[in-house]
Amino acid sequence: MMNIRPFHLAIPVDDLDACRIFYRDVLGFTEGRSSDHWVDFDFFGHQLVLHYKEKPTTETLTSNPVDGKDVPVPHFGVVLDMETFTTFSSLLKSKNITFIIEPYIRFKGKPGEQATMFFKDPSGNALEFKAFKNLNQLFAH
Numbered sequence: 274m275m276n277i278r279p280f281h282l283a284i285p286v287d288d289l290d291a292c293r294i295f296y297r298d299v300l301g302f303t304e305g306r307s308s309d310h311w312v313d314f315d316f317f318g319h320q321l322v323l324h325y326k327e328k329p330t331t332e333t334l335t336s337n338p339v340d341g342k343d344v345p346v347p348h349f350g351v352v353l354d355m356e357t358f359t360t361f362s363s364l365l366k367s368k369n370i371t372f373i374i375e376p377y378i379r380f381k382g383k384p385g386e387q388a389t390m391f392f393k394d395p396s397g398n399a400l401e402f403k404a405f406k407n408l409n410q411l412f413a414h
C-alpha cells in the first residue's frame with residue numbers, strides 16, 4: 274500500500290464549545306490552532322477542523338443498509354489498525370459513548386472483513402472508525 278498523506282477535513286458544528294470538549298476530552302484528540310469560529314485537531318495524524326455553523330432549520334437524515342445495519346450518510350472517520358481500534362473502542366465504551374452501531378465485525382469471513390463502529394458528535398456529525406483484518410482488502414470486492 275502506498276504511503277498515505279494526511280487528509281484535511283472541515284466539518285460544520287453548531288456548538289463549538291461542546292464539540293471541542295468532545296473531540297479533545299472524550300475522544301482524546303490533540304487540539305491545534307483555533308479561533309472563536311473554528312478549531313483543529315490531530316485526528317489520528319490527519320487534520321480535522323471544526324467550523325461553527327448555525328444549525329439548519331431542517332435536517333434530512335439518511336442511511337444506507339450495509340451488512341444488515343443502517344449506516345448513517347454522510348459520515349467520516351479513519352481506518353485504524355486492529356489493536357488501535359480495540360483500544361479506542363474500549364475507551365469510547367468507558368466514556369459511555371452512545372453508538373449508532375456498536376463495535377462489531379462486518380463481512381465476517383468475506384473479502385473486506387473489518388471491525389467497525391459508528392457514533393455522533395454533539396452536533397450530529399456521524400463518525401465511523403474501522404480496522405481491516407487484512408488492510409490489503411481495503412478496496413476488495
